[in-house]
Amino acid sequence: MAYNIYSEYPPPLTADQEKYLVQTVKNWSIEHALAVRPSSAIVSEEANPNHVLATNAPVTLFPSPFPKSCFDQARSLQQVYNELYAAVASDEQWLEDVIKELIEVDDFLANLWKIHLSVKEEGYVQDLTLGLFRSDYMLHAPEDDEAAPPSLKQVEFNTISSSFGGLACLVAELHTSLATYPSPANSVAYPPHPLFGNSSSPDQPSAINSVGHPPTNAAVATLTAGLAAGHQAYGPSKSTPPLPTCVIFLVQDGERNVFDQLALSTFLYKEHKIPSFRLPTSQVLELTSIPSPDANPARPLIYTPPSSPSTQYEVTVVYFRAWYAPTEYAASTSWAARHHLERSAAIKCPSVLLQLSGSKKVQQVLTSRPPGPDHLKAFLPDHPTATLDNLRSTFAPQYSLSSPSSTTTSSSTSPEAEPEGIRLALSEALAANHVLKPQREGGGNNIYRTNIPPFLGSIPRSQWKQYILMELIRPPPAAKNTVLRSDGQVVRGNVVSELGIFGTCLWRNPLRSARPQILHNAEGGYLLRTKGKESDEGGVAAGFSSLDSLILYEES
């Protein structure tokens, strides 16, 4: 049996060591704004009426080991993925074919699609689209071969509100500081360990190499450069007389993850001299306007800062850190406001079509391969087969739950029989190896394993098609870590980690063409989210999982 990298990791702590480590992380987090606003579960509204308090983001005390080969693979694929989703979002007809059956049963997708149709009818005035992406993966360890190295499987590809780039950079800095202070040979926070490069273990093969601390995380620089590329490509003000320009961060009211977002806006101003303003979704219609077609057919989006209404700004890029989930559209004016932004000349990050491209259904359809349609080849004709095979290797098996009458784009190869997805989902034995995912973004709505058959039995069969069935990814079972939660509690145990790679893409979608013209395509920065193994679900902001970084190792 192969050496198990997790067998002695993280190193055990004495009481004094844990006390020092926890106190250091608590202080470091606030000192460097690795912070969140506390939820009302941590501090009641009554105890924090003016919303001034902050606490550390939930973080692991140690970076998690990760195979360097898998990290390198994920990075090497990011620009290809960026291009793939730019192509998907640019092919309106293909996208319509994929999601039309969902539109019938999913009001959220239907409303987004209606906005697209309405703006298309009026005529789009902006042919540039910006994507700030994060492709999420898990390590997959084949059950039948413990010695085989783990492989990389994509969980999802985020096309809207890809978050935690700001805080993830800080976690990498935190773990690096802990591993190397006051010197790499003598960390005062971490006990010696082979992965920190300052100890060897009798069980450890000499062929395991590690640099001893996490790689530098370039997420903030990468995401900000994407916003800057959009801002520059927008060009000069379309208003007469010209207005100063700005980027808008479209945010939720009462956002708790505000410091993650501020890391980007601060860097955008500091490094690129581009001002930005935070606009809550509830104030879009109040604080932005578009001149009438007679006054200015270019439809610039004009922002009026409520604190300084005498100076108006023209918005070059609307960066969505909100409006990704159906629950965010509760206000009666939400859809009107979304439509208002979509028809403006501002570059949307993302456009409605790009948001739709991130649906799980698209992800599932893209896994289709010969003898079914080869969408990858069609969307990425200029890439060698080896690149497409490499990308395809990150797909976990996934299936449509559409009925035979609506499988035009399904990967099912036997349209007359019960589709394979339905067969797998209804069998308790087979479902036990799967997860059922709805189309919506944001997590928290997945159905796992043997819960799948009874769940499907509880909803009308006509609703099944809004789910896709994905084979469960089998992460390394021995992984362990310790987490400092936002309420200050320290918990430890077996964990599952999810790696996100950030990428950005700016493209022009020429009229009468389904092929995007790519102007900016970049990769950089990562997120590792680690959650307790007993929990199948969890967003970091909700406190169920934590921010992590990685310590890369090579076996040879």
Add this chain to the structure above:
Amino acid sequence: MAYNIYSEYPPPLTADQEKYLVQTVKNWSIEHALAVRPSSAIVSEEANPNHVLATNAPVTLFPSPFPKSCFDQARSLQQVYNELYAAVASDEQWLEDVIKELIEVDDFLANLWKIHLSVKEEGYVQDLTLGLFRSDYMLHAPEDDEAAPPSLKQVEFNTISSSFGGLACLVAELHTSLATYPSPANSVAYPPHPLFGNSSSPDQPSAINSVGHPPTNAAVATLTAGLAAGHQAYGPSKSTPPLPTCVIFLVQDGERNVFDQLALSTFLYKEHKIPSFRLPTSQVLELTSIPSPDANPARPLIYTPPSSPSTQYEVTVVYFRAWYAPTEYAASTSWAARHHLERSAAIKCPSVLLQLSGSKKVQQVLTSRPPGPDHLKAFLPDHPTATLDNLRSTFAPQYSLSSPSSTTTSSSTSPEAEPEGIRLALSEALAANHVLKPQREGGGNNIYRTNIPPFLGSIPRSQWKQYILMELIRPPPAAKNTVLRSDGQVVRGNVVSELGIFGTCLWRNPLRSARPQILHNAEGGYLLRTKGKESDEGGVAAGFSSLDSLILYEES
């Protein structure tokens, strides 16, 4: 009557402007660690059992106007003041003469003095002393001439635990950001105002000039360079075999102002590559040791990190951010621990003698001038009279309350009559213009105005000598500002500001000489503390006053 700089300052805010400004300050503060741990009055221990929460430091929403000439004067005097206090602390005999009468009635000063005598008897092994100073001033506006420009009067000279250098730098950055974002001509946070350089007022003389935002604050760089100078001057390890070296930040248990301190330790490591560790006073005897004279007569101070006991460090500098006030010595071992540090080879910042030099009594005695003793001339023989006069101009009139029999060092010129200080203090009419200050550091114990006569009447006359009487400084009466407290409440009104100038000094006190040999003498960085005018007392950390920065102006 002259134009009053405060007549339209700060500019009034609309509700939208205040909302934006307050929200921006709340977020900016946490994003940049302009933060404190909340007191139990803000968040109960029960609601914050793991001490993870943080909140903004109390800050003014606007920088306070300050005459550039007074700021320049304070800066120009700092290195002279540094040298003066180095000389005082080096002249044991003079110091003993000044404080011997206090020792009889003040246990705290007596205990400090005893430590000095004990170490002197054993023999000092370290002849270097480091001071991280802050000289505090207020503007004094003569009552009888409203058109006269305000002058600078010293409130006190801090020789131990001079705090808020870290947070003060951040306040200057905050106010600069507010005044200049997204551009100096169009701040979105501040309304236009002549002092921001983006508006003129019909009432304003054209001769008032301002750069529109606070000057850069170099406090962190200056204080850290002082610590680095001490660390370098200590030289190589005195242990055999040599140990790695470090600086110790001696701190209070449960310190709430921790981020102010971390700004220094982080910068010390980042810029100077000098590691430091935080040591609570309660753990000094447990975690540090001094070899026996037989083993090592050099008495190096050895620190053992509890989280990593296998690697010991030799302490070059002990930087006191604790043990400045009598209340901090409650533990039975406190004085033994202080003695332990004093006798070690580590450079103390400050030594016991330097701490004693910061007593109010010393400040009062230094104001003596011919025909009394000219201590300034004696301590600073190499400076021209003009410099000494300039320094002396910052002294507020102050008086001893010693009885005639103990006035050897008093500035009283008629030793036979009732000393002038006692005469002023006992008259209700005359006391109304004075403040009575005890020797102890830390504020909060002053007796003001007409409270002085009854207070003196309530204590034995033998105790009076531990107080000095100072003429009240009369700050500009029209000054106003708005404060965001740590609990998120916004309060506005008339304010009083206190300017602190930071300076550092490292000197060698050669055997058999009362004259220090100065190795490092630097000035840089400032603190402005602003409190509501109704409050006579207030430390920023206690929430009664707030951190501020200054916007310099010139009238010509």
